[in-house]
Amino acid sequence: MSKLCTLSEAIAxxxxxxxxxxxxxxxxxIPFAAxxxxxxxxxxxxxxxxxTPDLIYDQMVAAGCAKKLIFSxxxxxxxxxxxxxxxxxxxxxxxWEEYSHFGMISRLQAGAAGLPFIPMNQTAATDLxxxxxxxxxxxxxxxxxxxxxxxxxxxxxxxxHVQRADKNGNAHIWGIIGExxxxxxxxKHVIITAExxxxxxxxxxxxxxxxxxxxxxxxxxxxxxxxxxxxxxxYYDRDNAFxxxxxxxxxxxAKVQAWLDEWVYGVKDAAEYWQxxxxxxxxxxxxxxxxAAAVDYGEY
Amino acid sequence: MENLSYTASELMCINAxxxxxxxxxxxxxxxxxxxxxxxxxxxxxxxxxMIYEAGVIGARPARLPLSIGDPTLVxxxxxxxxxxxxxxxxxxxxxxxxxxxxxxxxDRYANINATVIGDYAHPKVRLPGSGGSQEMAAWANRCYIxxxxxxxxxxxxxxxxxxxxxxxxxxxxxxxxxxGGGPLMVVTNLGCMEPDETGELILTxxxxxxxxxxxxxxxGWPIKIATNLKTTEPVLESELNLLRNELDPEGIYxxx
Numbered sequence: 001m002s003k004l005c006t007l008s009e010a011i012a013x014x015x016x017x018x019x020x021x022x023x024x025x026x027x028x029x030i031p032f033a034a035x036x037x038x039x040x041x042x043x044x045x046x047x048x049x050x051x052t053p054d055l056i057y058d059q060m061v062a063a064g065c066a067k068k069l070i071f072s073x074x075x076x077x078x079x080x081x082x083x084x085x086x087x088x089x090x091x092x093x094x095x096w097e098e099y100s101h102f103g104m105i106s107r108l109q110a111g112a113a114g115l116p117f118i119p120m121n122q123t124a125a126t127d128l129x130x131x132x133x134x135x136x137x138x139x140x141x142x143x144x145x146x147x148x149x150x151x152x153x154x155x156x157x158x159x160x161h162v163q164r165a166d167k168n169g170n171a172h173i174w175g176i177i178g179e180x181x182x183x184x185x186x187x188k189h190v191i192i193t194a195e196x197x198x199x200x201x202x203x204x205x206x207x208x209x210x211x212x213x214x215x216x217x218x219x220x221x222x223x224x225x226x227x228x229x230x231x232x233x234x235y236y237d238r239d240n241a242f243x244x245x246x247x248x249x250x251x252x253x254a255k256v257q258a259w260l261d262e263w264v265y266g267v268k269d270a271a272e273y274w275q276x277x278x279x280x281x282x283x284x285x286x287x288x289x290x291x292a293a294a295v296d297y298g299e300y
Numbered sequence: 301m302e303n304l305s306y307t308a309s310e311l312m313c314i315n316a317x318x319x320x321x322x323x324x325x326x327x328x329x330x331x332x333x334x335x336x337x338x339x340x341x342x343x344x345x346x347x348x349x350m351i352y353e354a355g356v357i358g359a360r361p362a363r364l365p366l367s368i369g370d371p372t373l374v375x376x377x378x379x380x381x382x383x384x385x386x387x388x389x390x391x392x393x394x395x396x397x398x399x400x401x402x403x404x405x406x407d408r409y410a411n412i413n414a415t416v417i418g419d420y421a422h423p424k425v426r427l428p429g430s431g432g433s434q435e436m437a438a439w440a441n442r443c444y445i446x447x448x449x450x451x452x453x454x455x456x457x458x459x460x461x462x463x464x465x466x467x468x469x470x471x472x473x474x475x476x477x478x479x480g481g482g483p484l485m486v487v488t489n490l491g492c493m494e495p496d497e498t499g500e501l502i503l504t505x506x507x508x509x510x511x512x513x514x515x516x517x518x519x520g521w522p523i524k525i526a527t528n529l530k531t532t533e534p535v536l537e538s539e540l541n542l543l544r545n546e547l548d549p550e551g552i553y554x555x556x
Contacts, residue, residue: 026354026355026368026369026383027354027367027368027369027370028354028369028371051383052431071429072429072430072431073428073429073430073431074426074428074429075428077330077367077368077369078330078366078367078368078370081428082428086426089423089426090423090424090425090426092422098415098429099430100429100430100431100432100433100434100435101353101383101387101430101431101432101435102387102391102392102432102434102435103434105382105383105384105387106384106387108384109384120392121392121438121439121478121479122438122476122477122478123434123435123437123438123439123463123464123476123478124438124464124467124472124473124476124478125411125434125437125438125461125462125463125464126461127415127420127460127461127462128415128430128434128462131420131421145477174380175371175374175380176354176355176356176369176371176373176374176380177355177380177381177382178354178355178369178382178383179382179383179384180382181382182382182384231371233371233374237371238366238367238370238371240366240367243367287371290375
């Protein structure tokens with residue numbers, strides 16, 4: 001069954017005020033265009049979950065979409081501080097719930113696997129545990145040793161950008177695959193955004209590459225360049241100049257609002273945003289091809 | 301011998317690189333640890349296996365990675381997996397030899413704070429948080445810390461223990477039953493500190509030209525000096541050339 005729709009339609013249907021939203025992608029494939037559409041549709045009181053909030057949540061927090069953050073590392077990756085999120089946390093204006101990367105990813109794994117909780121070995125560092133009642137201990141029934149546990153995370157909606165998908169939602173991803181599969185299976189609804197919508201035969205030619213199957217997908221949107229200023233492996237590079245520039249913009253609330261006015265509210269969708277970036281940026285982010293050797297599945 | 305001039309970052313990076321052994325599996329971070337690992341791989345440790353928390357194994361970055369998830373880490377790597385796999389199959393299972401750690405504060409017992417200055421619930425300065433640090437400090441066989449030697453970075457006790465060093469002493473870490481050996485060395489721009497039999501960091505080596513007085517002035521507890529205090533091997537021109545001409549030609553991480 002085709003689930004093709006516009007990103008605007010998908011956000012309108014599946015992202016509601018107060019929802020827990022997980023925009024997936026560890027540095028790679030971050031669905032910025034979806035974050036911008038959520039800002040344009042003025043969602044409020046969202047619980048934003050991401051291991052690394054990155055610029056996408058800095059922008060959504062700046063636009064007033066969030067009441068709470070669930071995370072494991074807040075920084076502008078490779079640049080420094082994630083200024084807006086940090087300011088809001090320091091000012092006590094944003095609720096938060098914090099884990100280590102492993103704790104955060106384990107919550108997703110538990111959610112994806114349908115488990116009531118998941119154990120992790122002790123780390124001897126207990127301060128986070130003291131401050132987050134979701135991090136608990138249970139005795140291993142086999143050895144009697146205490147292990148650390150976290151509960152499953154079930155986002156209301158996961159938004160996942162991929163290189164290519166068919167119209168039913170079978171999605172191929174390559175490059176860094178951080179937490180996409182776990183988030184997709186943990187979530188109640190999955191929105192796929194794709195650089196390319198391909199025929200089902202392309203997906204079926206390489207089934208090992210299908211990280212996300214259609215049976216858990218609610219919507220499929222064709223959104224080329226959705227991940228800018230992050231990147232899509234093999235399609236375009238990270239716009240590091242923008243990450244550096246955001247460090248300056250985010251120092252000043254007036255500049256942030258002006259940026260949102262120009263680049264989010266001032267454009268109608270991802271295609272217009274990409275055009276507005278202009279040919280110099282397009283060229284700067286181009287990637288030379290480096291294809292993998294073909295594999296032969298055989299005719300049976 | 302002529303006197304080479306170098307930055308504090310270059311000095312730390314070169315000394316950290318020398319701690320790596322050929323064949324080590326290293327959990328690499330961006331910035332100086334990445335440069336130290338690539339320097340080691342290009343000199344004495346050609347079989348170093350670099351793995352990244354983003355889920356990349358056997359990375360061979362062709363350019364300087366600008367983030368922990370840079371695409372250059374993937375192209376040409378030997379394997380890519382999920383973050384859950386990296387933290388379980390690789391780190392928790394015990395397949396990582398070395399982790400590099402950093403933080404805003406390192407205390408007398410090598411505990412690390414990368415979370416908050418002040419009260420956790422009402423942060424004075426909110427720092428990035430653990431990321432992969434909490435588990436790396438616990439489960440990597442050996443951990444190394446690289447940080448400039450400043451009093452505010454080396455308090456008697458961390459405001460928040462993000463990642464365990466030796467807690468209040470080796471016995472407490474051992475009681476928790478974590479598999480890794482904990483921090484084995486702290487490399488600064490003045491010298492090297494190592495934990496003694498109680499887990500307390502003591503000064504064991506000075507870089508050429510640095511003094512015990514400088515270290516004392518810049519450490520937040522009355523630091524003990526090893527009886528057999530050593531001097532680190534001088535920086536080699538060949539090491540500097542690799543760093544400056546090939547690994548970080550724009551000086552993005554090495555300027556300071």
